[in-house]
Amino acid sequence: MSLGDFLQRATSRWMKEGGPEDDIILTSRIRVARNLQGMPFPILQTDSHAHQVLESIHTAVQHPSMQKLGNFEWINCKDLSAIDRQVFVEKHLISPDLAESYKHGAVVLREDEVISIMINEEDHLRIQVIMPGFRLQDAWQLASSVDDALEQNVMYAFHDRFGYLTACPTNVGTGIRASVMMHLPGLVLSGNIQRLLNAVSHVGLAVRGIYGEGTESYGNLFQVSNQITLGETEEEIIGNLSSVVQQLIDHERAARKMLLQQNREALEDRICRSFGILAYARRMDSKETLERLSDVRLGIDLGILKGVSAGILKELMVMTQPAFLQKYFHEDLSPGERDVRRAALIRERLRLDDSEVR
Amino acid sequence: MLCQKCHERQANVHVNQIINGKLSALHLCEQCAKESGDFLTQFTGGQNPFDFHQLLSGLLNMESPTGVSSPSVSTQVQCQNCGMTYAQFSKVGRFGCPECYDNFEQRLEPLLRRIQSNTMHTGKVPNKSGERVKMRKTLETLRRELQQAIAAEQFEQAAQLRDKIRALESQMGE
Numbered sequence: 001m002s003l004g005d006f007l008q009r010a011t012s013r014w015m016k017e018g019g020p021e022d023d024i025i026l027t028s029r030i031r032v033a034r035n036l037q038g039m040p041f042p043i044l045q046t047d048s049h050a051h052q053v054l055e056s057i058h059t060a061v062q063h064p065s066m067q068k069l070g071n072f073e074w075i076n077c078k079d080l081s082a083i084d085r086q087v088f089v090e091k092h093l094i095s096p097d098l099a100e101s102y103k104h105g106a107v108v109l110r111e112d113e114v115i116s117i118m119i120n121e122e123d124h125l126r127i128q129v130i131m132p133g134f135r136l137q138d139a140w141q142l143a144s145s146v147d148d149a150l151e152q153n154v155m156y157a158f159h160d161r162f163g164y165l166t167a168c169p170t171n172v173g174t175g176i177r178a179s180v181m182m183h184l185p186g187l188v189l190s191g192n193i194q195r196l197l198n199a200v201s202h203v204g205l206a207v208r209g210i211y212g213e214g215t216e217s218y219g220n221l222f223q224v225s226n227q228i229t230l231g232e233t234e235e236e237i238i239g240n241l242s243s244v245v246q247q248l249i250d251h252e253r254a255a256r257k258m259l260l261q262q263n264r265e266a267l268e269d270r271i272c273r274s275f276g277i278l279a280y281a282r283r284m285d286s287k288e289t290l291e292r293l294s295d296v297r298l299g300i301d302l303g304i305l306k307g308v309s310a311g312i313l314k315e316l317m318v319m320t321q322p323a324f325l326q327k328y329f330h331e332d333l334s335p336g337e338r339d340v341r342r343a344a345l346i347r348e349r350l351r352l353d354d355s356e357v358r
Numbered sequence: 359m360l361c362q363k364c365h366e367r368q369a370n371v372h373v374n375q376i377i378n379g380k381l382s383a384l385h386l387c388e389q390c391a392k393e394s395g396d397f398l399t400q401f402t403g404g405q406n407p408f409d410f411h412q413l414l415s416g417l418l419n420m421e422s423p424t425g426v427s428s429p430s431v432s433t434q435v436q437c438q439n440c441g442m443t444y445a446q447f448s449k450v451g452r453f454g455c456p457e458c459y460d461n462f463e464q465r466l467e468p469l470l471r472r473i474q475s476n477t478m479h480t481g482k483v484p485n486k487s488g489e490r491v492k493m494r495k496t497l498e499t500l501r502r503e504l505q506q507a508i509a510a511e512q513f514e515q516a517a518q519l520r521d522k523i524r525a526l527e528s529q530m531g532e
Binding site (some may be wrong): 035037038039040041043044122144147148151155156157158159160161162163164165167168169170172173174176204228229230231232233234237 | 450456486
């Protein structure tokens with residue numbers, strides 16, 4: 001199969017398509033936690049409890065109101081190979097936790113992988129909607145309609161005062177976690193990122209790097225999400241997050257403009273070098289891949305690189321992850337072999353575009 | 359500084375602990391720190407200091423991070439449904455079942471105020487299980503209207519509202 005075909009088939013909609021403000025916002029994601037009334041949470045589940053949960057939700061997914069929302073596929077995690085489970089994690093369709101403790105776990109996926117429903121993770125149900133670009137409101141509407149559709153057949157654990165009950169008290173109330181994945185190279189290069197991120201964490205939002213350990217974030221990719229789930233409505237939570245994210249977008253745009261004005265030569269050099277390395281290198285580790293891809297994406301956004309598809313960052317940041325690579329090449333690869341194959345995959349992908357460097 | 363466990367890699371995880379004024383320190387590389395749950399557990403007296411839920415239980419103030427717990431009678435509160443005790447909850451940071459929320463309700467208020475800064479849900483209400491909540495909200499509205507009707511001396515309307523309220527109250531009492 002050609003790389004082009006593989007890309008079409010193996011990638012989620014959020015990886016392929018663009019959306020509002022997608023020069024800075026890669027994805028908008030809503031995750032809603034729900035539990036079934038009268039059932040112990042997965043942490044205390046016996047096998048029979050777990051099966052009861054799976055069965056109730058399996059029935060709920062068949063309901064006509066769910067069918068109206070699209071074609072869904074039910075996948076038991078235990079039926080997946082370790083690599084496939086990891087690919088799902090790399091595509092952000094299931095959590096690393098579910099991939100690890102998969103005995104009674106399942107995931108329900110809509111064809112385009114915009115909707116994924118995790119079953120028996122930390123909570124009985126985790127409804128996730130992931131959309132390209134800045135579309136938190138749309139994502140919430142869709143998640144909420146999945147929530148309503150499932151409720152036709154199940155009884156949720158709901159408390160008069162505490163709202164939707166969840167295994168962890170950090171999710172109780174709305175059970176909602178809204179997040180955006182942002183590409184912020186301008187703020188990182190201009191040295192303003194830490195100041196801004198500190199400010200963001202003071203207004204009840206959490207920020208973390210998508211890749212990398214601790215405070216270091218590879219590829220200038222950050223996830224901003226709400227922390228409070230109780231006492232605010234879903235609309236308020238999304239509204240607060242959106243307005244902070246909008247400010248971050250404005251700051252990022254200003255930083256890019258300033259870099260271009262004050263440091264054009266250095267910036268162009270950096271971007272074109274990274275493009276050259278991606279296009280010709282024979283070995284790439286994942287950290288360098290993300291850093292170079294970030295530069296290339298910035299180059300596309302600033303008009304320095306022409307003819308390279310803008311989706312390349314999103315696409316390749318997932319495709320060059322360990323499990324995805326092994327899936328594409330159909331073999332188990334040691335880390336060293338992965339670096340060689342990763343470089344090959346990147347070169348091949350870049351050749352699909354008709355790129356030119358000015 | 360080299361990792362105290364593998365003596366190979368650079369140590370970049372540092373744990374300092376002061377007990378009775380005596381400082382003890384542990385220096386590990388990232389890999390060993392991750393792998394050595396047990397090692398750290400010994401050091402910290404039974405708790406892995408890097409676990410998120412441990413951090414959460416730190417917020418609960420139930421047990422000191424050194425593992426020297428001060429058992430109080432109230433930690434013996436137990437969920438009638440799943441059997442989880444409050445002490446267990448404060449250790450894992452997760453509830454056992456939905457009914458834990460009712461059984462631990464009194465102890466929950468200060469906890470929720472700390473991690474959520476709020477204790478009252480105002481968002482979406484499920485269609486089915488939320489019936490009572492919806493009724494209660496209607497009831498509140500009707501009662502307010504009743505007060506207004508009485509204040510405005512519209513007694514006919516007030517009587518109608520009173521009947522509606524009674525009907526709803528008896529429905530909720532079922």
